[in-house]
Amino acid sequence: MQSDLKSLLGLQEDDRAIMAIDEELGALKPELAKLDELVAQLEEALARAHAELSAADGRGEELEGKIETYRVMQERRRQKLEWVRGAKEASALMAEIDLARGVLAQEETEWIRSAEEAQAIKTRAAEAEERVATEKAEQAPRRAEIASVQDECRARLKEAQAKRAETAKGINPNLLKKYGRILTGRAPYAMYELHDGACGHCFTAVPMHLRQQIQRGDTIATCEACGVIMYVSE
Ligand SMILES: [Zn+2]
Incomplete structure (x- = not known):
């Protein structure tokens, strides 16, 4: 066998080794994606709970503002009642106070309801947060295992790539180019x-x-x- 062909086959061996490590790394991806997906789903639920909570807090504050305004207005009516002289005017004012009292009571009931709702959402958010933390804690050992396999693969990959670079140095540049071009085609390898x-x-x-020539x-x-480049092994 030609020495050029021999070195080229050596290069192909190096490339096979690199591909095998790439495959090992690739094989970990679906599992990692699944773990990420699980966390992402729980984090999404947590984000939704936080958004609901902030909306509920906003409603609560709005109601508090309204109630405060109604109280001030009611207080003014009561003060006004003290110096109103005419009976007709006084009774109109009292009717107004009664009406406002009803509205105020309604708003206060609404505020209590909204505070209870906020509390329920807060509980849900805390549970969602707990679920995220639990999931992450449960995944941690497996993730550590995967990370250590990845580290080990990457170290081997670096070595394999260095070996390939060394092999490539000994190959005629034109032949190396040809080999590279074949690899960009459909065949998984350049030599068969x-x-x-x-x-x-x-x-x-x-x-x-x-x-016969081959x-x-x-x-x-x-x-x-x-x-592809064809060869006959010795
Ligand atoms: Zn062919």
């Missing part, structure tokens, strides 16, 4: 062994004379159908 006289990737038959190592031949 001849298989019963056919390309090991697409199984297109290789003409006899080309097969066997003798006279040329670095590519498959005319799919473009």
